[in-house]
Amino acid sequence: MPVEPIQPRQPGPPKVPRAVRERQMLEVATRVFAQRGYDAASIEEIAEGAGISRPMVYAYFGSKEGLYAACIQHAGARLLKLINVAASADVTPEEQLWAGIVAFFDFVERHGEEWRVLYREAAAQGGPFAAEVERVRGEIARLVAQQLGEVTEAEGIDSPLVAEMEWLAHALVGAAESLARLWPGRSGVSREDIATRLMNFAWLGFDRLVHGEVWIPSSSAAHVVRLRRSDRATRP
Numbered sequence: 001m002p003v004e005p006i007q008p009r010q011p012g013p014p015k016v017p018r019a020v021r022e023r024q025m026l027e028v029a030t031r032v033f034a035q036r037g038y039d040a041a042s043i044e045e046i047a048e049g050a051g052i053s054r055p056m057v058y059a060y061f062g063s064k065e066g067l068y069a070a071c072i073q074h075a076g077a078r079l080l081k082l083i084n085v086a087a088s089a090d091v092t093p094e095e096q097l098w099a100g101i102v103a104f105f106d107f108v109e110r111h112g113e114e115w116r117v118l119y120r121e122a123a124a125q126g127g128p129f130a131a132e133v134e135r136v137r138g139e140i141a142r143l144v145a146q147q148l149g150e151v152t153e154a155e156g157i158d159s160p161l162v163a164e165m166e167w168l169a170h171a172l173v174g175a176a177e178s179l180a181r182l183w184p185g186r187s188g189v190s191r192e193d194i195a196t197r198l199m200n201f202a203w204l205g206f207d208r209l210v211h212g213e214v215w216i217p218s219s220s221a222a223h224v225v226r227l228r229r230s231d232r233a234t235r236p
Contacts, residue, residue, distance in 0.1 A: 022060055025050045030071045034113035038068055038124075068117075072129060075114035076136035079107045083140060093151045094203060100144065101176065101198055105191045108180045119177060137173050144169035148206060172202050 016024075028049040032041045043064055047054045061067040086103035087096045108115045118133060145165040152165065176198055183194050 021052070025052070025057060025060060025067070026071055026074050029067050030075065030113050030117050033068060033071060034116040043067070069129065069132065071114075071117055072132045075111070075118040076132060078111065078114065079104070079118070080136060080139055082107050083143065087143060087147065093147050094207070096147055097144070097203060097206070098195070098199055101202075102191065102195045104140075104176050105180065105183075105195050108183070109191050115180065119180075137170070141166065141169040141173050144172055168206070172198075175201065 025046065029041075029046045032046050032049065036045075041064075043054055043057050046067070047057050050057075057067060061070055082103045083100045087100035089096065089099060091099070118136065145168075148165040148169065179194055179198055183189060
């Protein structure tokens, strides 16, 4: 009895590389977390959106908390990279600061779901999630402080003023976050518009600081000038 020839095995669909599959899961998970919040988001919905099984999500990230932490880390890494690249150009400190601010608001505009997860949801959840957000904030502030510190040192300014830059850099980061939260409700305001507002608020003060000028509170009328009501009314 003749033996039937063995049919060659039909090739299955090509295997998706792990890095690609992980990126797909993070994109879907970020969208679901941004839209529903951490508590209402489900692994089932994320798995279905990514076209994979529920066990595969756990195989990659271990738990819902692990997946959420990975989304935060992914968003934070993207934001830091955008700001670092923009602010590392060989231009003046003023232009570096401007480029970094524009890059921040570019992230908010183009990656709105990542922004919401990184700053809104993570901050609300607290714990290790909030700690990761604080790490990202700290990295951005460190970059700003480093840029401004280099200018003050080049100007021959005393080191105590250089140390002040870290505090001021954190203030700038907080102002940027506040404007980013306010921005969605203001129609007709472009990325450049809101970046210009922050630059006007920040650089006019930073520019004087990096050249050694400081404002010191004093009870002496010779050092504190207050506009009277009549002056305010006539001020252009």
